[in-house]
Amino acid sequence: xxxxxxxxxxxxxxxxxxxxxxxxxxxxxxxxxxxxxxxxxxxxxxxxxxxxxxxxxxxxxxxxxxxxxxxxxxxxxxxxxxxxxxxxxxxxxxxxxxxxxxxxxxxxxxxxxxxxxxxxxxxxxxxxxxxxxxxxxxxx
Amino acid sequence: xxxxxxxxxxxxxxxxxxxxxxxxxxxxxxxxxxxxxxxxxxxxxxxxxxxxxxxxxxxxxxxxxxxxxxxxxxxxxxxxxxxxxxxxxxxxxxxxxxxxxxxxxxxxxxxxxxxxxxxxxxxxxxxxxxxxxxxxxxxx
DNA sequence: GTATATGCAAAACTTTTGCATCCTT
DNA sequence: AAGGATGCAAAAGTTTTGCATATAC
Numbered sequence: 625x626x627x628x629x630x631x632x633x634x635x636x637x638x639x640x641x642x643x644x645x646x647x648x649x650x651x652x653x654x655x656x657x658x659x660x661x662x663x664x665x666x667x668x669x670x671x672x673x674x675x676x677x678x679x680x681x682x683x684x685x686x687x688x689x690x691x692x693x694x695x696x697x698x699x700x701x702x703x704x705x706x707x708x709x710x711x712x713x714x715x716x717x718x719x720x721x722x723x724x725x726x727x728x729x730x731x732x733x734x735x736x737x738x739x740x741x742x743x744x745x746x747x748x749x750x751x752x753x754x755x756x757x758x759x760x761x762x763x764x
Numbered sequence: 765x766x767x768x769x770x771x772x773x774x775x776x777x778x779x780x781x782x783x784x785x786x787x788x789x790x791x792x793x794x795x796x797x798x799x800x801x802x803x804x805x806x807x808x809x810x811x812x813x814x815x816x817x818x819x820x821x822x823x824x825x826x827x828x829x830x831x832x833x834x835x836x837x838x839x840x841x842x843x844x845x846x847x848x849x850x851x852x853x854x855x856x857x858x859x860x861x862x863x864x865x866x867x868x869x870x871x872x873x874x875x876x877x878x879x880x881x882x883x884x885x886x887x888x889x890x891x892x893x894x895x896x897x898x899x900x901x902x903x904x
Numbered sequence: 905g906t907a908t909a910t911g912c913a914a915a916a917c918t919t920t921t922g923c924a925t926c927c928t929t
Numbered sequence: 930a931a932g933g934a935t936g937c938a939a940a941a942g943t944t945t946t947g948c949a950t951a952t953a954c
Contacts, residue, residue, distance in 0.1 A: 637928060639934060659919080674936045679919060681934095698835035699944085700918060714883050727877050733870045734892060741863060743854050744895035752874060755884035777953060779909060799944080814911045819944060821909095839919085840943060 634688035641673045645681045649691065649705050656694065656702040656722050696722075696751060712749075716756035718763075723756065774828035781813045785821045789831065789845050796834065796842040796862050836862075836891060852889075856896035858903075863896065 628638040636642060648665050649657065659682055663675045682703050685691040691703045696715050712730075714723040730750070738745035755763070768778040776782060788805050789797065799822055803815045822843050825831040831843045836855050852870075854863040870890070878885035895903070 637933070639928075641935070672936080676920075676937080677935055683920095693838075695835045695838035698833070698838070698841055701838055714878065714881065714885075716883075717886065723881060723883065725877055725881065727873055730870055730873045730877075733867055733873070734890075737865055737867050737870075738854065738892055738894065741854065741865065742897040742900065743856075743863065743892065744900055745854075745892050746857065746894040748890070748892045750874075750888070750890045752878055752883065752885050752888045754878065754886040757882040760882070760884055777908070779953070781910070812911080816912080816945075817910055823944095 630690075634685070634690050636684060636688060640671075641677050642681050642684075644669075644671055644673060645678060646685070646690070649703065655724075656696075656704045658700045658702050660700065662703075694749070694751075712751065714752040714754065714756070716759055717753050718755050718759040721756050721758075770830075774825070774830050776824060776828060780811075781817050782821050782824075784809075784811055784813060785818060786825070786830070789843070795864075796836075796844045798840045798842050800840070802843075834889070834891075852891065854892040854894065854896070856899055857893050858895050858899040861896050861898075 628643070630646060631638050631642055644666060645662055648662050652665075654661075659675065659678045662682070663673075663678045666673045666678070682691060682693075686693050686703070689706055692706045694702050694704065694713070696702060696713070710731075711724040711726045714725060715721070716723075734748055734750075735745065737743075768783070770786060771778050771782055784806060785802055788802050792805075794801075799815065799818045802822070803813075803818045806813045806818070822831060822833075826833050826843070829846055832846045834842050834844070834853070836842060836853070850871075851864040851866045854865060855861075856863075874888055874890075875885065877883075
């Protein structure tokens with residue numbers, strides 16, 4: 625369960641919507657959730673929190689570094705908790721599942737490429753698209 | 765200038781809107797364009813082609829493999845000609861400029877990661893975000 | 905001539921914003 | 930008490946769709 629301190633450390637006032645949204649992100653089995661996903665869970669919990677507030681809270685969380693926003697599909701953004709443990713993603717185009725991975729050599733090579741172009745890298749996004757293990761097995 | 769054969773090879777009938785859009789993508793100085801960007805150029809050329817048609821044509825081009833759709837910013841998609849010559853991108857968060865690059869070792873490592881996870885990779889997207897050389901110079 | 909493509913307007917969707925009210929400190 | 934946060938509804942922005950008309954082959 626989310627604590628007030630988490631929010632205060634992020635420079636945000638403790639409010640019910642913020643606690644609830646953070647709590648949902650922390651306890652969800654699915655790590656990457658859209659604003660609508662979070663909102664639906666709130667509805668199911670009979671919380672009268674508006675979708676606009678969910679968007680506002682998620683954006684504040686992003687600015688505060690609590691969550692990371694992804695645009696995997698392009699239509700709707702998804703958010704995941706920022707556990708300070710950087711990783712990249714594999715997205716299954718069949719089931720929508722997301723697998724996280726990290727490859728230190730790829731990270732280093734990215735920095736090298738940026739450096740070679742005199743590009744001040746601040747962030748990066750690497751996503752592989754394809755068919756996950758489970759879906760491959762099901763299809764065969 | 766775009767030719768009818770390019771479209772026929774892609775399995776698309778030759779129509780004025782398709783030729784025009786392909787032509788614009790080929791001749792544009794800016795390689796990555798949104799549907800709106802293409803539409804504005806058409807307006808400037810006094811072509812009465814609707815924005816809806818631009819979207820339809822670009823989507824058909826994507827399905828046919830003629831162009832690649834990117835969701836760099838998340839709000840609006842941009843399209844670039846698919847020259848069969850894969851590359852990744854650096855996006856300058858200051859001026860919006862896009863620099864293309866390719867690093868064969870990164871490509872290989874991606875395939876290896878996918879293989880290690882028994883993930884049937886079909887495509888990938890790697891984008892570095894930061895400050896380009898020019899903007900860095902301007903800021904200092 | 906027939907099937908497909910287009911234009912226009914309207915709809916669908918995601919995300920943002922204005923404003924009165926409510927809550928946190 | 931004062932400033933910030935929220936809810937609701939409306940707006941904004943992008944992309945898609947329905948349908949009558951026009952076009953390609």
